[in-house]
Amino acid sequence: MKPKKPFNSVGPKGLLIGIIVTFFLIGSLAKLTEYAQGMGTISYKEFLDKVRNDHIKEVNVSGQFVEGVTKDNKHFQTVVAERPQDFDLFEKHDVNFAVSPPSVSTGAWHVFMVIAVLMLLGLFSAWYLMRQMKNGGGRGTGGGIFNIGKSRAKMFLPATIKERFSSVAGAPEAKEELMDIVDFLKDPGKYRRLGAQITKGALLVGEPGTGKTLLARAVAGEANCPFFTASGSDFIEVFVGVGASRVRDLFAQAKKNAPCIVFIDEIDAIGRQRGVASGGGNEEREQTLNQLLTEMDGFESSKEPVIVLAATNRPDVLDKALLRPGRFDRRVEVPMPDQKSREEILKVHLKKVKAVTDLDVRRIARGTAGFSGADLANLVNEATIIASKKNLTEVSMYEFEDARDKIMLGKELKTIVLTDKDKKITAYHESGHALARLLMPNETDPLHKVTIIPRGRALGVTHFMPEREKYNRVKEELLANIAAALGGRAAEELVFNELSTGAYSDFQAATETARAMVCQYGMTDALGKRVYLDTYDAKGGYSQKTFEKIDNEITRILDEQYDRVMVLLKEHRDKLDKLSEALLDKETMYAAEIYELLGIEPREDLRLV
Numbered sequence: 001m002k003p004k005k006p007f008n009s010v011g012p013k014g015l016l017i018g019i020i021v022t023f024f025l026i027g028s029l030a031k032l033t034e035y036a037q038g039m040g041t042i043s044y045k046e047f048l049d050k051v052r053n054d055h056i057k058e059v060n061v062s063g064q065f066v067e068g069v070t071k072d073n074k075h076f077q078t079v080v081a082e083r084p085q086d087f088d089l090f091e092k093h094d095v096n097f098a099v100s101p102p103s104v105s106t107g108a109w110h111v112f113m114v115i116a117v118l119m120l121l122g123l124f125s126a127w128y129l130m131r132q133m134k135n136g137g138g139r140g141t142g143g144g145i146f147n148i149g150k151s152r153a154k155m156f157l158p159a160t161i162k163e164r165f166s167s168v169a170g171a172p173e174a175k176e177e178l179m180d181i182v183d184f185l186k187d188p189g190k191y192r193r194l195g196a197q198i199t200k201g202a203l204l205v206g207e208p209g210t211g212k213t214l215l216a217r218a219v220a221g222e223a224n225c226p227f228f229t230a231s232g233s234d235f236i237e238v239f240v241g242v243g244a245s246r247v248r249d250l251f252a253q254a255k256k257n258a259p260c261i262v263f264i265d266e267i268d269a270i271g272r273q274r275g276v277a278s279g280g281g282n283e284e285r286e287q288t289l290n291q292l293l294t295e296m297d298g299f300e301s302s303k304e305p306v307i308v309l310a311a312t313n314r315p316d317v318l319d320k321a322l323l324r325p326g327r328f329d330r331r332v333e334v335p336m337p338d339q340k341s342r343e344e345i346l347k348v349h350l351k352k353v354k355a356v357t358d359l360d361v362r363r364i365a366r367g368t369a370g371f372s373g374a375d376l377a378n379l380v381n382e383a384t385i386i387a388s389k390k391n392l393t394e395v396s397m398y399e400f401e402d403a404r405d406k407i408m409l410g411k412e413l414k415t416i417v418l419t420d421k422d423k424k425i426t427a428y429h430e431s432g433h434a435l436a437r438l439l440m441p442n443e444t445d446p447l448h449k450v451t452i453i454p455r456g457r458a459l460g461v462t463h464f465m466p467e468r469e470k471y472n473r474v475k476e477e478l479l480a481n482i483a484a485a486l487g488g489r490a491a492e493e494l495v496f497n498e499l500s501t502g503a504y505s506d507f508q509a510a511t512e513t514a515r516a517m518v519c520q521y522g523m524t525d526a527l528g529k530r531v532y533l534d535t536y537d538a539k540g541g542y543s544q545k546t547f548e549k550i551d552n553e554i555t556r557i558l559d560e561q562y563d564r565v566m567v568l569l570k571e572h573r574d575k576l577d578k579l580s581e582a583l584l585d586k587e588t589m590y591a592a593e594i595y596e597l598l599g600i601e602p603r604e605d606l607r608l609v
Contacts, residue, residue, distance in 0.1 A: 047078045051093050153230035153250050155257070161221040168211060168218050169348045170341025170373070177332045178202065178219050181307055185223035185259050188305055199330040200296055201308040203267075203323070205315045206334030209374030212311035215334065216263040219309065226260040228253065232269030235288050243270065243288030251295040251306070258304030267310040271318045289319060296327045336372055338469045339365050345373050349380040355395045364400050367448060367465050379403050401449075410456025418459070423584060425492060426452045426460045429502055431579040432491025432569060433462035436484040438600055439568050443480030450579075451588040459502060475523045478513055483561040483568075485510040490566045491576060514557040515550075524553050575600075 042050075050056050050070065059068035067077045165175050184191055184198040191198055204212040213229075220227035228250065235243040254262050264270075270288045296308060310328060312318065322328055337345055342365040350361065368376060382403035387395040406412070418426070430450050437444045448465040455461065489503040522529035527549055532542060569576055575598045582597055583589060595602045 042076050042078050044078055044080050047076075047080065048089070051089055054093050056093070150246065150249050152234040152246065153228045153253070153262070155253070156217075156220070156227040156229070158220070158224045158226065161217060161227055163214060163217040163221045165218050165222055167221075167348075168214055169344035170337040171211060171215065171334055174204070174215060174332050174334045175218075177330065178215060179222075181309075182219055182222040185225055185261075185305060185307065188259075198305070198307075200306075200326060201310065201328040202330040202332050203315065203318075203328040204309060204311040204332050204334050205313070206311075207313055207336055207372060209372030210334045210336060211373045212334050213263070213265055214373075215332075216261070216309045216311065219307075220261045220263075223259075223261065226257045227263065228257075228260060229263045229265065232264055232266045232271070235270050236285060243284055244291035247288060247291040247295055254306045255304075258306045260306055262306060262308045264308070264310045266312060267322075268312045268314045268317055271310075271312075271322050273317060273319045289322070293321055293327065336370065337376075339369070339466075342368055342371060342376060345376045346380065349377050353380060353384045353395055354393065356397075359395075359400075360397060363397070363465075364404075366467075367404060367463070369466055369469075375407070379407060382406060405451075405455055405461070409458055409461060413454040413456075416454050418454070422459070423452065424580070425496065425500055426502070427580040427583040428491045428495050428576065429488040429500075430460040430462050431576055431583060432487035432489075432565075433484060433506075434487075434594065435491075435572060435576055435579060435598075436487030436565050436568060437462075437464060438594070438598070439572060440480045440483065443477050444484055447591045447594065449588060449590045450583060450594065452583050453587050458505075475517070475521075478517055478521075478523070479557070479561055482510045482513050482558065483565040485513075486558070486562045487565045487569065490562060490569055494566065494569055494573070495576075510558060510561070511554065514554045517557065518550055518553045524557075526553050 047056075047066065055070050055072075057069045057071045057073075059066050061080075064079050064082060065077070066080050067075070069075055165179075168175065181198065181202060188198070204215060206212055216229075217227060230250065235246045250262065254260050270285055270292065272285070272289075274286050274289065308328070315331070323331075343361055346361050346364055350359070364379075368379065371379065379400070383395050383399040386399045386402050390399075392399075402412075430452055434447055434450045437447050445464040445466045448463040450460075450462050452460040485506045486503075488506050489499070492498070492500055492503070517523040518527060519532040522531075527546070532546070532550060578597060579589075579594065582593075586593075589597075592602070594600075
């Protein structure tokens with residue numbers, strides 16, 4: 001059943017009607033004002049002179065008040081003496097006259113109408129402004145000046161919360177952590193009988209799009225209790241003290257509806273470390289934070305539990321007082337989904353679309369390493385849009401490949417025109433990347449596909465697909481990745497004996513990997529097993545001499561791997577030429593085609609896909 005709107009709510013239709021009525025009243029006022037201005041007032045003597053000179057067309061006599069029209073159609077009014085002989089004068093000069101009983105004159109009525117319209121306009125404007133200030137212009141609770149100190153949090157009753165832990169794909173460890181809170185809300189006596197106290201607050205930490213808000217709603221759904229949700233920015237206002245007032249109001253509502261859950265998204269907006277900055281805005285934020293800390297400490301006076309959940313992707317900036325035991329003492333990590341979780345998330349979103357029955361969800365999950373839950377939802381939607389534009393009845397693997405490339409690289413550039421030489425250079429460049437990976441099968445991730453179709457800022461791309469989630473990489477693997485990244489430039493130099501600008505992003509990736517090996521992972525004998533900062537600092541970092549050693553070591557690694565991949569490509573020049581010619585013909589080739597073309601034994605993982 002659709003809920004009724006409150007009496008004082010004004011939607012777009014009501015606002016349009018109000019505007020039309022206002023313009024109608026303004027138009028009526030203008031007409032009346034124009035009529036009143038056209039009514040001239042003359043003296044009694046002037047009136048009689050006009051009658052004697054045959055200038056009067058008609059008059060209406062009402063007691064001593066006379067209104068009339070001259071022969072040139074000008075309206076006038078005057079006040080006369082009560083003399084019967086004036087009527088003889090009217091007859092003598094052929095004036096059309098009428099007599100009416102004394103009443104409110106037409107002129108006075110016009111004045112009364114003008115005043116009435118002005119009063120109506122004033123009353124309507126006052127009512128509308130008061131309603132807008134009270135209700136915040138239709139923006140919801142707390143939007144008006146009279147509700148400026150009221151909480152803007154939205155309350156959801158248990159019946160309206162449909163999410164459960166089964167609705168959240170992946171994140172098993174986070175759900176296990178939050179299950180303790182659900183269990184406590186369902187049966188607090190189970191813990192109190194032994195003197196245990198459940199945490200008052202839990203901080204959900206994770207990258208954007210990992211499902212922190214969905215997890216919080218799932219907790220409320222599992223516990224079957226009211227759910228209050230607000231953003232950290234909802235508490236901050238220009239006026240000092242407003243944020244603290246809103247925090248008090250939020251927790252007052254929560255205590256009335258306990259047991260319940262209060263969820264504050266992006267809590268870093270109000271929970272940043274105090275004393276870092278100065279100014280009125282910072283004072284307001286600190287007062288809001290102080291009130292939040294006070295309210296969380298005051299829960300002990302409440303018989304029913306109120307659990308506070310908060311979410312952030314910047315836990316490093318939060319005030320220490322917010323994270324101490326008794327407040328947000330439980331930190332729940334919500335990580336980026338691994339391959340298994342990505343597969344589960346994709347299956348959830350695929351239930352809403354029409355896809356082919358043999359869609360390889362596992363392969364899509366393997367090819368979307370680093371995608372968050374929100375990214376995967378966007379991937380499914382993009383693939384569905386692409387299929388819809390083609391008037392297809394089902395979404396296939398091809399649309400998912402196209403959608404992934406569009407998200408990662410950009411839209412396919414169909415209007416860009418490359419010369420035959422540019423195409424040939426791009427084909428050899430991408431073939432160099434691909435062949436380097438094929439010739440180092442034990443150190444690199446499997447090849448997925450190669451394309452020379454321009455997308456975004458790239459003229460071509462070589463895709464690889466991890467066999468599994470990797471949480472630890474060895475030195476040989478990192479060196480092989482550097483060599484594969486430099487394979488494109490090596491192929492250009494080998495075939496054309498000239499250098500192009502297309503290797504910039506490859507050099508950037510290779511340099512970052514080499515720098516990490518030297519400065520972070522201790523994978524070089526020349527500099528020992530320690531971590532170095534990104535820049536040298538005479539006070540607390542390292543010397544200029546050490547900085548030069550780091551620079552030389554990074555250059556050495558890059559040069560060695562460039563020479564390594566150059567040797568590989570020279571030894572297999574025939575395969576490089578064959579793959580480049582096939583790319584120029586087909587533009588896009590998948591791994592199975594390339595293995596067959598070059599006569600290379602496919603990797604074991606490829607047979608399982």
